Amino acid sequence: MNAVAANPQDDPFRIALVGNPNCGKTALFNRLTGSRQKVANYAGVTVERKEGRFVTPGGRHVQVLDLPGAYSLVATSPDEEITRDLCLGKFASEESPELMVCVVDATNLRLHLRFVLELRRLWQPMVVALNMIDVARRRGIVVDRAALEAQLGMPVIETVAVRRDGAKALLTALDATARTPNSLLPVTTGRRWSDGPDEGQLFDAPDSDESLHGTVRDILRAAVRTPVDAQAIDDRIDRVVLHPALGLAILAVLLFLMFQAVFAWATPLMEGIETLIGALGSAVAGALPEGVLRSLLVDGIIAGLGSVLVFLPQILILFLFILALEESGYLPRAAFLLDRLMVGAGLSGRSFIPLLSSFACAIPGIMAARTIGDPRDRLVTILVAPLMTCSARLPVYALLIGAFIPQRTVWGVFNLQGVTLFGLYVAGIVSALGVAYAMKWLRRDRTREHALMMELPSYRVPHLRDLAIGLYERGMIFLKRVGGVILVLTVLLWALSSFPAPPEGVTGAPIHYSFAGQLGRALQHVFAPIGFNWEISIALVPGMAAREVAVGALATVYSLSATDADAALHLAPVIAAQWSMATAFSLLAWFVFAPQCLSTLATIKRETNSWGVTLGATAYLFALAYIASFFTYRVALALT
Amino acid sequence: MLLSELPRHVPASVESVVDARLRDPIGRRLRELGFVKGEPVRVVTSGPFGGDPLVIEIGTSRFALRRAEAARIRVHADAASASTKVQGKA
Secondary structure: OOOOOOOHHHOOEEEEEEEOOOOOHHHHHHHHHOOOEEEEEOOOOOOEEEEEEEEOOOOOEEEEEEOOOOOOOOOOOHHHHHHHHHHOOOOOOOOOOOEEEEEEEOOOHHHHHHHHHHHHOOOOOEEEEEEOHHHHHHOOOEEOHHHHHHHHOOOEEEOOOOOOOOOHHHHHHHHHOOOOOOOOOOOOOOOOOOOOOOHHHHHHOOOOHHHHHHHHHHHHHHHEEEOOOOOHHHHHHHHHHOOHHHHHHHHHHHHHHHHHHHHHHHHHHHHHHHHHHHHHHHHHHHHOOOOHHHHHHHHHHHHHHHHHHOOHHHHHHHHHHHHHHHHHOOHHHHHHHHHHHHHHOOOOHHHHHHHHHOOOOHHHHHHHHHHOOOHHHHHHHHHHHHHOOOHHHHHHHHHHHHHHOOOOEEOOOEEHHHHHHHHHHHHHHHHHHHHHHHHHHHOOOOOOOOOOOEEOOOOOOOOHHHHHHHHHHHHHHHHHHHHHHHHHHHHHHHHHHHOOOOOOOOOOOHHHHOHHHHHHHHHHHHHHHHOOOHHHHHHHOHHHOOOOHHHHHHHHHOOOOOOHHHHHHHHHHHHHHHOOHHHHHHHHHHHHHOOOOHHHHHHHHHHHOOHHHHHHHHHHHHHHHHHHHHHHHHHHHHHO | OEHHHOOOOOOEEEEEEOOOOOOOHHHHHHHHOOOOOOOEEEEEEEOOOOOOOEEEEEOOEEEEEOHHHHOOEEEEEOOOOOOOOOEEOO
16 A cells, blocks of 8 residues: 655645634644645635645644535535535545545534535545534533544544644544545445535435434434523624624724724835835945946836835735634624625625725735635626725825815815815725626626525634734735736836937936837827826826826926925926816826726736636726726816 | 514524525525524524615524525424523433
């Protein structure tokens, strides 16, 4: 059989954690593997694949896969399909595990044991990890482990994923497990599928749920004692958190805190990163002679690095909140409170937090759409997220509003500039809802109902270690997968804006003579109907890197010294004198819609794994931007 | 009575899940989640906008179900509101 491999690391014992959502599977995975985890996607789909390695006290090398949470082998989401295919050994690019560790929440065995029974029919080596046994004990739930083992016909091991030695019994069991195909097969007299049922068999299995739940009831009667008030804490918290008025008030306060945190904590960090990058740029610039190399390093690579890193504080803070809300069990409750509102627009309650995050930055918003189970809801959320007014639009809005909208009080109390800014935010929200509604209408499918059926898990205190690991993973995904693309594109845009160099002896901005300048002047013909002059057209090209770069680029085009801090200050009077009101409004409308930021598009590509969707999103956003600017320009021309 | 018509906090028991169509994946999933004959069920609360979705307690779990989903579940209110949550040996 398994002859001793030359190196045990090359032939690890392959196990998989499988279980219902909210069974504490990922916490157990974190406990087993620590930070030795690899996060990627399963081949061809955007379902997260988490693999880790560890060595048992007995020296056995184990490779563990954290399968997506599933309620049943009859899959209703891409996540569940992965779990089903892996358990059935039908996943082309993955070997099936040698041992399945079924993780169950000891406080919710009524629900979780059903899946164990379903998996038992596959007749593969498996053990049950009775997780969160500490919480169960505190709630007065008594589980007779030996009786449960006898009932299930497989080993049952108690685990407490959030405690340091909480996986000790599981590790000991792994050491004791002989690596032969027949060890740890469940002892069952029931129905079994030896060579993997197909989807139809699973769906139509006549003895399916009445009998599975009947068996669960028998097992519970024999092995578990649950006091009447086991859920009393959840009940008390839910009475407040789900209350129609109080619940919404709590949600509003939480969201307010989240935004305060993003802007109050992230801004100094972002400024710090910008200062550091600026200092690094100056240091390199000082050390090198003037020339292409210096420009590439300073304006290309270091600036590109800066535009990647500057997003990081906002992303990490937003994700800290989202992870904490999810771990605590609050996130699905927020989705419950807002579901009806979002359904009206063709979204679901789950879309709310990702869209809200997009007000800071669309990148974490799009990444947070992973918490949406339904593929259509997730896609629509990703597609409309760029319409939320992200913080990178603010410098552009501030410049244009400052230059063109007078400081006037309207309706007694409001500042006209503030009202304009508010209007731009509303325009973003309304168009996002409109687009979502249109997509729902276009992709309507009467045979498929998009269900909510969302579990509201027991409340838990988020565990710091799990938060830290989750945060680290999000940060790395951003830096590795998205950061690389942003860096390459920034360097590309640098090259476009720097070459060819202006001919000897000419005055005027060098960018005018570059490819970007030529492109911008060519684009001017496209943009003339919406009122953009050639200066704007040129500035939009480097502005693709990030929206706020357009401000600096405009300053460059107008031959101002483009030191970021006061570019806008000097620029405002220049454009106020040279542009028409209609042009300014048209540019504002453009920025509400245009997919200016390549980082967002790179994130959409990464999260949907589809060029079609990415190009589609780009095209629809450009089309909307053009149409909106066209009408804004024409209406403004007619009125002024 | 349908679960979507059950008043709040009235202890009831599931009778059956009625599929809305042949091989209804939602009906099937509801049964998988434990909506099978005899299970104790209760409406905990409903959403702040239009009373949708509902929060349903079934056994030891809670689910948010939209009214269209809850309308697939037939229930009857328990005559005596005896402690329906006790399960297991004495």
